[in-house]
Amino acid sequence: MKCTARAYAIQGLVKYHGLKNAKLRIPFHDSISVCMRSLDTVTTVEARNGLPRDGIRINGTVPTAGEEARARMVIDKLRELAGEKTRVRVESRNANVKGKGLGFSASGFAALGLAASKALGLSLEPRELSEVVRLGAGSAARSLVGGFSIWYANRKGRSYAEQLASATSIGLRTLIVPIPSSIKTDKAHADVLTSPFFRARLAYLRGVLQRMRRAIGRKDVSEICRLAEVDTLNLHAITMTGRLETILVSPLSVRIMDEVRRLREEEGVPVWYSLDTGPSVFVNTTPRAASKVARRIRTLAGNVLSSDPAGPAEIISRHLF
Amino acid sequence: MKCTARAYAIQGLVKYHGLKNAKLRIPFHDSISVCMRSLDTVTTVEARNGLPRDGIRINGTVPTAGEEARARMVIDKLRELAGEKTRVRVESRNANVKGKGLGFSASGFAALGLAASKALGLSLEPRELSEVVRLGAGSAARSLVGGFSIWYANRKGRSYAEQLASATSIGLRTLIVPIPSSIKTDKAHADVLTSPFFRARLAYLRGVLQRMRRAIGRKDVSEICRLAEVDTLNLHAITMTGRLETILVSPLSVRIMDEVRRLREEEGVPVWYSLDTGPSVFVNTTPRAASKVARRIRTLAGNVLSSDPAGPAEIISRHLF
Structure with missing residues (x-):
């Protein structure tokens, strides 16, 4: 079949x-x-x-x-x-x-x-x-x-x-800036225990997981995005201080993170960044602010995708072969 | 007088x-x-x-x-x-x-x-x-x-x-890349206790201070520079995870840090980076490798100073007024 x-x-x-x-x-x-x-x-x-x-x-x-x-x-x-x-x-x-x-x-x-x-x-x-x-x-x-x-x-x-x-239940819009890198996620995962901060991260996680669940429960998009930004820095602090000294950000990531912060702090736009185990940046905002944010991010990066949240994996009828 | x-x-x-x-x-x-x-x-x-x-x-x-x-x-x-x-x-x-x-x-x-x-x-x-x-x-x-x-x-x-x-007792040569920033050091110092990792940093410091003293004692320039690089990432991990979310590096800092690492890992050059509470980069190397390193860093940054270590504060005879 x-x-x-x-x-x-x-x-x-x-x-x-x-x-x-x-x-x-x-x-x-x-x-x-x-x-x-x-x-x-x-x-x-x-x-x-x-x-x-x-x-x-x-x-x-x-x-x-x-x-x-x-x-x-x-x-x-x-x-x-x-x-x-x-x-x-x-x-x-x-x-x-x-x-x-x-x-x-x-x-x-x-x-x-x-x-x-x-x-x-x-x-x-x-x-x-x-x-x-x-x-x-x-x-x-x-x-x-x-x-x-x-x-x-x-x-x-x-x-x-x-x-x-x-x-569909939470009004989140994400502008994605894909950035290439040679970082190996599996190597980074294996290095995690060598960070002197890993035990402290585990303690911090108990609180933040609870706060994130509550923010999702009450559909508080600002709080979801804010907590994701804080957790980004916490995660990067762990990878940086492991034996491999993995710096996940690229120069472009830093430029975008700076711009997001400027937009938020100087212009009051509801926007936060989030990075996973790599330099690509997720710029999280509301559907309403998305076009303004996109214009600004596009002045820094050639390739910016806009994305809504998506549902579960699903069976589709069009096969690849 | x-x-x-x-x-x-x-x-x-x-x-x-x-x-x-x-x-x-x-x-x-x-x-x-x-x-x-x-x-x-x-x-x-x-x-x-x-x-x-x-x-x-x-x-x-x-x-x-x-x-x-x-x-x-x-x-x-x-x-x-x-x-x-x-x-x-x-x-x-x-x-x-x-x-x-x-x-x-x-x-x-x-x-x-x-x-x-x-x-x-x-x-x-x-x-x-x-x-x-x-x-x-x-x-x-x-x-x-x-x-x-x-x-x-x-x-x-x-x-x-x-x-x-x-x-003069240790053969260290530093290439300094000055980078401006609006970070306020005093604010960053005050924010330190809000990092969930600060207690863990204090524990890590006991070991690294001892290792650095020993490295200085035996005039081991590689180990001094290596420990300074590790400590850089540890410090930045603290500032990033404080309430102010201070990201000390700029895009140019990241570019230089990447280049230093490439030089070391791909070309075997004895070179390490170090940053204090700001984006400016100290590129530490040996007097012998300094000219090669300087050539490479100058392809990335317009303003690079070369420096030897200096002695104590001293009285001089030429007054400013």
Whole structure:
């Protein structure tokens, strides 16, 4: 059977960093994100007897050994659940946006998991499927359930995602500035424990997770964006002080962060920045202020995407092959 | 009497941030720095009966009320020690370098303190005078004693500076990239306790201060520079995560930091960056590698100064007026 799914990359709001169990991708703490409609991945999976081997292509090319191994973790787990050994052909395409820290590993593994599960004849609950796609990329769990969502590190022994608010229920508009970088997210995750501040981050997270949940609960877009900005700096402080001395920002990121702050402090525009594990910048604002903010950000960066929040991963009818 | 002193701005190596007692400028922890020969301040002080009032000029202009109050803290303390009420005329000039985070408040108050103490007929030991200039700017204590020096937060109830190694004993060459900024150091110092990482920084400092002292003791320039780079990121992590969300770097700082790292990791050049509380970058290297490093940094920044370490504040014979 052939199935195609679309999923949306995530913007971290309370960002995930560091894995307690790297193989099972179990994090140290809960994390919260929102899916981005302009950053989608479409993945077609065909499960067919008689295929000589699994065949995986990402954006038209053969994946690296590491990427392939991660994809296989998810596919193998689904085959195990289906009780089948059928080989698969996989084609996956991201939105044509080049940048680091845009959360495409989340949408990639969410789309793969949903398409492959259907192609193998499975019908898993989102919660259960989120545990499977987590094996490929932690944030895929949140991409799968969509909207504003939380990924629990450990909820009665399970690590899965759950939607907190739908994509359409909160008036958030994001201007995305994709910026390339050679940073390896997996290396950064492994380095996290070498920061002298990591334990203090875990303590800070307890409070901020609660505040973010409450802000999402009352649909307070300003507070959501403000907390995401604060958490950005907290996360970057951790990566900078690890043994690898990872500086996530690029000169362009700093220019945009400065401009966002100027807009907010000097012109009273409701706008905040947020960066994940890379230099790309999410500029968060309200639908009303978005066009003003976009004009200003476009004076600094050639490539700016506007995005609404997006819903969960979904099955679509148009296959890639 | 008229006296003139020259003092040298400092580059923080284990950087000072945050004051336990803001009025007396007593810090939370010891700090270590090195004076920079290319960043000097010359200050002439004339103590004369019959002056209608104190008159202070910095770089040819009247200081702000805040600057004047700080200068007066030092002058008044010296008048108290001298048992005199003589009014003074002060002229102070920094090297013609514009940038934030270059440590000129250190050289400014060290030169002021030395010139004023002599003009008032005092002959204080460096240790004692370092306690007085500390009242104007904490780092002035280290600028006063010169070379590679430590400022003790609390040594048997006193907070003073002491030289650890002379300027000429360690083969360090620094390329300084001055970058302007509107950051207010005093505001950043006051914000330090709001970082969730500040307590963890204090714990980290115990180890790094000891390692830096040992590196200076064995004249290990690579290790001195490496530890200063690590401490830079640790300090910036603190300022970023305080309530003011102070991002000290500018786009140009990031470009230079990236280039330094490339030079080191891809070409094996012994070079490290260091930034104080501002975007200006100190690029630390060996005298041997300095010309190669300078060529590369000059492709990124128009204004690059080369500097050797400098000695203590000193009395000179050429007055400014």
